[in-house]
Amino acid sequence: MDQASVIGLIGGMIVLVVSVLIAGASFGAFIDYPSLMVVFGGAFCATLVSFPLRNFLGIGSVTKKVFFNRPENVTELIQTIVELAQVARRDGLLALEAKQEEIKNPFMVLGIQMAVDGTRPEVIEDVLRTELEAVATRHRDGKAVLDQVGRMAPAFGMIGTLMGLIIMLGNLDDPDAIGPSMAVALITTLYGAIVSNMVFIPWADKLGFINRQELIAMEIVIRGIMGIQSGDNPRVIEQKLNTFVPPKYRATGKKESEAA
Amino acid sequence: MDQASVIGLIGGMIVLVVSVLIAGASFGAFIDYPSLMVVFGGAFCATLVSFPLRNFLGIGSVTKKVFFNRPENVTELIQTIVELAQVARRDGLLALEAKQEEIKNPFMVLGIQMAVDGTRPEVIEDVLRTELEAVATRHRDGKAVLDQVGRMAPAFGMIGTLMGLIIMLGNLDDPDAIGPSMAVALITTLYGAIVSNMVFIPWADKLGFINRQELIAMEIVIRGIMGIQSGDNPRVIEQKLNTFVPPKYRATGKKESEAA
Amino acid sequence: MDQASVIGLIGGMIVLVVSVLIAGASFGAFIDYPSLMVVFGGAFCATLVSFPLRNFLGIGSVTKKVFFNRPENVTELIQTIVELAQVARRDGLLALEAKQEEIKNPFMVLGIQMAVDGTRPEVIEDVLRTELEAVATRHRDGKAVLDQVGRMAPAFGMIGTLMGLIIMLGNLDDPDAIGPSMAVALITTLYGAIVSNMVFIPWADKLGFINRQELIAMEIVIRGIMGIQSGDNPRVIEQKLNTFVPPKYRATGKKESEAA
Amino acid sequence: MDQASVIGLIGGMIVLVVSVLIAGASFGAFIDYPSLMVVFGGAFCATLVSFPLRNFLGIGSVTKKVFFNRPENVTELIQTIVELAQVARRDGLLALEAKQEEIKNPFMVLGIQMAVDGTRPEVIEDVLRTELEAVATRHRDGKAVLDQVGRMAPAFGMIGTLMGLIIMLGNLDDPDAIGPSMAVALITTLYGAIVSNMVFIPWADKLGFINRQELIAMEIVIRGIMGIQSGDNPRVIEQKLNTFVPPKYRATGKKESEAA
């Protein structure tokens, strides 16, 4: 469970609620079901038009990823690669076959399997890189759905407000109703702004971040496997891969750059 | 027929209509023909200025593609390539000539024909890649028309509202007319916002998505044909091409990465 | 004469005029000379500050290009190249010298001349590519002037409206004058929006489109000349160059891809 | 301590305070705690949702860097590299081992160590370049947090204003309260605009600048070490590296370009 996203969301809600309480206003003033319908219904329908059904429905698993993502432990991943490199150097590439079951990362399993099968290095790199690019494309498509909802929510907030204003301006007979009608009209803009800035834009940004981390882990695996196959010295492999890790998280680097 | 786009469009309309009904307003308040004319007429005329006539008229076929696009079945496409690779490996490249009629994808037909004709690999790749780039350019030009309408509709919405406000402000004699006049002035902004956010921006985004899928299918064909011509092992070709498909849709991959 | 741009501009004007007529307003309400001066004067002066004088003055020829551009007939261009390739293959490169006068495209004349002179292929490609890049740069500089006017017009529209509002708010003594003053203040914003969205943004977009077409024609010439010089088979040259043309406009391609 | 950022921040605050004093207004009119809470609380919570906790918490050290950054003295850095190059040319690469303790830049220490260890040049360049890319990634992630706060502050300013307007419009009974209520409603927009434009956007821009300088210093180190290892003439190394320094700050260049 990703604490930051949960804390942030709950904290943001508390901030808004408390500020209403301090202002001494009732919550009733901020709840309007038709407005809710225009903003959410409109934003989701517009997003539905924008993507194939399958991509739109992926919004659920994509959201789950924002909250329940468990980042690959890169330090551990490098450790595993270094161990495999030591085994391969000592006992040959075929000895890796026995180790395969211990590997959890399915992308690494694929690469090791190809190395064990004696696939040519260019082919291995080609397959792994195409896989990485394909994952990047799927990532981008998943993030695009959240981005679109985040872009459409304020647009439909504005549409709702315009509708409310038009209704109100057409019925100015009762001066006492003007204020409340305008208040209701503004609620859709408020909903659109909150939904977009508190929920979907941050989710999309978080997802982009998680995706980049995954791609870095895949890049590490590719470089590691290419190094293992070409029989590089495990220490050199470790040194190369450690550069992907911030200095303070590096496991065994003897000399570390603190440049960042 | 693409369900998502249809469901989304109809759903969005229902959402807006129901919200008006709940608010107890009459639809008459939201219909104004001159406003319709300013927003649609203005947006289409501005788009007409922005492109050669031929491109502008392509808006019809481009829109049809948004709704009736039938995406290439990539799994099937890869299957076909693998089968051709097996035939070519067993019976030689010339044996592919007999298979040509079974192939539906015209881009693949072009590539296979060149391979059968004994065209040099560099030339085949060059012709196919130039074709892919040219298709990408035509895609971009088609999408640009929808994008432009989506960009111009809110602009002309604002122009209409400004015109309405100027007319209204020049005739403030009758206080009772101010409200309705302002309501009418705001209708163009509403039209512009709905037309842009519910229709043209989502259509353009959807088209961009469809186009990317087509380019991926073309990329698969190119790599497949290059592999067939160079006599690659059909299993290696399959493995390479399968990386373009999300793991769960892969047909016959023995070992699959679930990394995404 | 480019019909689309003319039809679009005239159509857009008619749309706006008719909508005013339907609304029963007088045109006088929409004409204000100081507003015209602020929007046009301001936008052109700001653009004048933004570019060297020579570039700014080029706005005339650039605009002419939007309306009187006569696109290179790409199918014909390819036909010419294929014929030259046949001549060169049959009678040698020197035989092209006699054909030079029939070629209208000056860029192709330059390339053929270099080929006839026996210039080395790398040098020919280098000269032609640098020429293409230089044309692209000049295109971009020309388009930038229209873009800048399109960007500055709404800004000066807003500046004019702010000036009008400030004048109005400083003289609220006569309540009857408030409406008309505000109407006049809004006119600059209206002018800015129309000038930008109906004229300069579409012109700039159209110019960008025309420019891209020219660069494609130059790219075709470069590839054609390189093919002619290296003595490629005219049929292969035709096949390669035809990929730049949408399938339905291709002249003689025996097998065509309908992929786009 | 970076003077510009401190002077700018204090100067900006003085400007705003003095302008309020001149206008004869009381500061009380500009202080509203719930508004403060909505803008800061909302912006920080939305940023918290957007990043993993670790990145969000890095905002402290990132801010410290804006103020206390001490840029690498590039002239001195080049001087050090040239001296090392002279030593290496005279006494061999191993002689650099003795010099290592004098080097302060940890990135250079890493490179020199690898050179002394006899690591192959490709590996050295690979490790150093990956390190540089990894630093660039960490930089980008750090800057992204400041950017996000700068983007969210005005959004929550608008959200707060909308909330204030809705509350106000729902209670129009007391006409005397309308002005002050609206003033309070606008305060959140004011806070959001100041926080974003005076603090977080400039901080993020400054950080981007500092980061680029660091990457240039790393690039200089990489090129220097590659030159040292391949035994380049120290004068050539100096000439190459000096191009990174503005002419007027170059230490010993005999002939300098003043082109910039």
Added chain:
Amino acid sequence: MDQASVIGLIGGMIVLVVSVLIAGASFGAFIDYPSLMVVFGGAFCATLVSFPLRNFLGIGSVTKKVFFNRPENVTELIQTIVELAQVARRDGLLALEAKQEEIKNPFMVLGIQMAVDGTRPEVIEDVLRTELEAVATRHRDGKAVLDQVGRMAPAFGMIGTLMGLIIMLGNLDDPDAIGPSMAVALITTLYGAIVSNMVFIPWADKLGFINRQELIAMEIVIRGIMGIQSGDNPRVIEQKLNTFVPPKYRATGKKESEAA
């Protein structure tokens, strides 16, 4: 002295002044010192926070460049290169030493000197290209300061207007003061819009243009010197370099493309 920028600035001021005169308003209505302070003070302070002090202070020389820039005469530059190429071909590279004093362009002096010294071509190109990249970086940093002021001026215009509105709304006792107070509040937005759109955005755009011209001149020098060193035919060098010049300004090209 760059006429366009001066004419544009003065013309723009005249346009605004005359439009005020026509409207019969007094200039006093548009002058408010605290507003001036908020917009200029705020924008400059925010820019000061955004850059190291040295870069911020460079705004003076950068502005001078906008007005007093004297563009390199590219035709003359090419002529010089061609002459040097003739000398080098006739009398050898060393004969260029005597010509060095006649060369004004310091970047070309650097390149010729290296060629005379017998530096290897790769090193010459490397040094010159790094210099070009470094100049491009310094250009970008200089332009960034003007861009930032142009971005911050409207932001502080809005901040000033919000402050004015908050003060006004807190003191609604005197109805006669509302109009003038609001007028004053709007003045900051007006200042911000004028300062940004008439001054800093155009200056930044002009500077970007000038910078690109300088980089093109440097590119010509690099290609020229590489051609001279490799002993290319001066006519070929001329033909290559002339592609950088618009056809109508080319000095001696026998056959010119009019394609642009």
